Amino acid sequence: MTVLLIALGAALGAPLRYLTDRAVQARHDSPFPWGTLTVNVAGSLLLGAVAAVPAASAVTALVGTGFCGALTTWSTLSYETLRLAREGARFHAMANVLASVVAGLGAASLGCAVAHALTA
Template sequence: MNWLLVIAGAMAGAPLRYLTDRAVQLKHDTVFPWGTLVVNIAGCFVLGLVTGAASAGHASPHLQLLLGTGLCGALSTYSTFSYETLRLTETGAGFYAAANVVASVTAGLGAAFAGVLVARAL
């Protein structure tokens, strides 16, 4: 049963990631990977929200599997973040590479903490 929840969440998260990434990136004429940054921050926020709700006793382990592991696991992507940062470095866009690392880590952690705080407030 648990693996079906993870699969169901991932079935929603993967296309959501792809479509969001493409939509965001099309709006920016730059080499900076805005699409990946947006989906990773969104995934961090949702995971913080689900984790905060679960720790407060307002979300079941099944919801954690569906949304936390499945949806957020497929929505956010550390491997793409790493690859895009490496490509920025290799193409001489070191400033963008460094900005991507700082923005991703800072905003991702901030979004996760914000998600936990919102869940506890509700």
């Protein structure tokens, strides 16, 4: 049953990642991967909230592992950073790594804090 919940979450998260990435990136005339940053920060926020509250293992599998796992993407972050560096956009490459790590950790912390505040 757990594997099915993970698959269901992933089936929702992956298309949402693609659609969000394309919608956000279409609004920016920049080599910086704003779409990937957006989905990774949003997923970190949600995962922080899910991890902070006592939830059934089914909810954690569906939302945490499945949905957030498919919504966020470390591999695309890595690829886009490498692409930027190879294209000579070293500032954008470094900004991508720094913004992703700082914003991702900040979003996860915020999600955790908000979830704790709402459930206290």
